[in-house]
Amino acid sequence: MSKSERPSQLFRNLNAKIASIPMIFTALVIFVGGTVWTVFYSFTNSKLLPRLHFVGLDQYYRLWATPRWLISIENLLIYGVLSLVFSLVIGFLLAALLDQKIRFEDTFRTIFLYPFALSFIVTGLVWQWLLNPEFGVQAVVRSLGWTSFSFNPLYDSSIVIYGILIAALWQGTGLIMCLMLAGLRGIDEDIWKAARVDGIPTWKTYLFIIIPMMRPVFITTLVIVASNIVRVYDLVVAQTSGGPGIASEVPAKYVYDYMFFAQNLGQGFAASTMMLLSVIIVIVPWAYLEFGGKKRV
Amino acid sequence: MSDHVVSLPAIGGAGGLEAYGPSGPKPRHTFSRRNIFLYGTLIVVALYYLLPLYVMVVTSLKGMPEIRLGNIFSPPMEITFEPWVKAWSSACTGLNCDGLSRGFWNSVRITIPSVILSIALASVNGYALANWRFKGADTFFIILIVGAFIPYQVMIYPIVIILREVGLYGSLSGLVIVHSIFGMPILTLLFRNYFTSMPEELFRAARVDGAGFWGIYFRIMLPMSLPIFVVAIILQVTGIWNDFLFGVVYTRPDTYPMTVQLNNIVNSVQGVKEYNVNMAATILTGLVPLIVYFLSGKLFVRGIAAGAVKG
Numbered sequence: 001m002s003k004s005e006r007p008s009q010l011f012r013n014l015n016a017k018i019a020s021i022p023m024i025f026t027a028l029v030i031f032v033g034g035t036v037w038t039v040f041y042s043f044t045n046s047k048l049l050p051r052l053h054f055v056g057l058d059q060y061y062r063l064w065a066t067p068r069w070l071i072s073i074e075n076l077l078i079y080g081v082l083s084l085v086f087s088l089v090i091g092f093l094l095a096a097l098l099d100q101k102i103r104f105e106d107t108f109r110t111i112f113l114y115p116f117a118l119s120f121i122v123t124g125l126v127w128q129w130l131l132n133p134e135f136g137v138q139a140v141v142r143s144l145g146w147t148s149f150s151f152n153p154l155y156d157s158s159i160v161i162y163g164i165l166i167a168a169l170w171q172g173t174g175l176i177m178c179l180m181l182a183g184l185r186g187i188d189e190d191i192w193k194a195a196r197v198d199g200i201p202t203w204k205t206y207l208f209i210i211i212p213m214m215r216p217v218f219i220t221t222l223v224i225v226a227s228n229i230v231r232v233y234d235l236v237v238a239q240t241s242g243g244p245g246i247a248s249e250v251p252a253k254y255v256y257d258y259m260f261f262a263q264n265l266g267q268g269f270a271a272s273t274m275m276l277l278s279v280i281i282v283i284v285p286w287a288y289l290e291f292g293g294k295k296r297v
Numbered sequence: 298m299s300d301h302v303v304s305l306p307a308i309g310g311a312g313g314l315e316a317y318g319p320s321g322p323k324p325r326h327t328f329s330r331r332n333i334f335l336y337g338t339l340i341v342v343a344l345y346y347l348l349p350l351y352v353m354v355v356t357s358l359k360g361m362p363e364i365r366l367g368n369i370f371s372p373p374m375e376i377t378f379e380p381w382v383k384a385w386s387s388a389c390t391g392l393n394c395d396g397l398s399r400g401f402w403n404s405v406r407i408t409i410p411s412v413i414l415s416i417a418l419a420s421v422n423g424y425a426l427a428n429w430r431f432k433g434a435d436t437f438f439i440i441l442i443v444g445a446f447i448p449y450q451v452m453i454y455p456i457v458i459i460l461r462e463v464g465l466y467g468s469l470s471g472l473v474i475v476h477s478i479f480g481m482p483i484l485t486l487l488f489r490n491y492f493t494s495m496p497e498e499l500f501r502a503a504r505v506d507g508a509g510f511w512g513i514y515f516r517i518m519l520p521m522s523l524p525i526f527v528v529a530i531i532l533q534v535t536g537i538w539n540d541f542l543f544g545v546v547y548t549r550p551d552t553y554p555m556t557v558q559l560n561n562i563v564n565s566v567q568g569v570k571e572y573n574v575n576m577a578a579t580i581l582t583g584l585v586p587l588i589v590y591f592l593s594g595k596l597f598v599r600g601i602a603a604g605a606v607k608g
Contacts, residue, residue: 030452112343
């Protein structure tokens, strides 16, 4: 009897356990294992192949002394802060406009969201063409008579990151708008009625009642946008290839280039660990706020 | 928040954006100042969003002489489909000059198995998490969801090593596995939430009737959850088709997906730049996700909203 009892603990729900093997593998081997492996090897001086020759924090010292990395970080900060602010503001404004019980709401929403279906490669290439100094926006404005007009972000290293920002906003604000619209629709109609009865102007209702009520939506959006910002890679590759010179480099591209072109794995690992660290800085406070109090996931 | 919503509990529920259309009284005064401002703004913004698509199409239909002379916004004087033909069948990337068609078929061969495999794995996972919880299952699930926020760059190289060890590095199957792995967090979440929301009596009744894990999955859960499968397919087709990073890391030049090949065609340094061919190639690459997007309509929105808001 006891013989058939003992294995039942392990074999209970056996099918469910078998079905979960891919998930367990992904969670433990790829996500946990892969991350630990990369962090671990970032303390070695691996070049072409990973080697276990520890050099302490050398890779990190070298990383933070590399101009290209510093430019990447600076770009990421500018791009990150501006794209957060602009995509939240524009996304919310568009959502508020669409929430006015307008006609053709579906048409407008379809138009605002379609760039999101396109890849960053396509986005980057289209905007590379639109911002082309010889044929694009600059040339068109000049041909209209304003000959001194200058808007050439992709070949001007001091503003190239803004050229990328324009493309990124075009691609991504539709998503933010959709999230905000869902948040606005989740607000009880009675609140609007109460505000109207009290004679509060619409903009004040939005600013002091609706937006505070949408705090959870804003926070989740913030987290999604922030974790996408750290990953920005394809867009830069397509639009500028990091140029002119190294003016539009970003950390994700640094990692890729050092791992697969420069054959300097250690640098790549150290740089990717720094990326991980920046994500942790964003995620942990959020997770703490969101799940810290309650025991619910 | 909940203490405000005492009345009408049915409205405040998890309906989301498309369950209820616009409600309330019909708008009056079609040409009021407010409406002119409202629609004016929306139309201007809509034009801005459509502009790049328009320029892409227009440029791809012009000949190179016309592009050099004219303005990128002007419609073509002479419509030519030559750039499209060239982009599809003879544009060059490095030594290969067989156009984007190779990349297209590679992408098809990557996307279809990846979508099927990732959804099959994730739906069964979600089902196990919703109905057959075992000890530790939730821990793995939390790791999976948290892992979705880890930058891919951190995990790229260990996966290269694993794939090399099993002999799949550089092959399409390797890339299919990678897509299935990275699609798992969001899809598992999607399916778990959907299956959790299904009535439990259904599951219990099937158990009483003697159905097992797979029996319930195939005979009850699968037929009842077609909408969520459609959402997952939309999400995955666009996501995998648009991927660039995994394609460039885990495949070789002859198996590059379309996005990688497109980038190589357009950003190649050799030769004269043919902007019309480049734009035709760009549209061709964007066409599949665009078609999926326009056909799926609200389901697309539901997919990203379900994935994003709860992520």
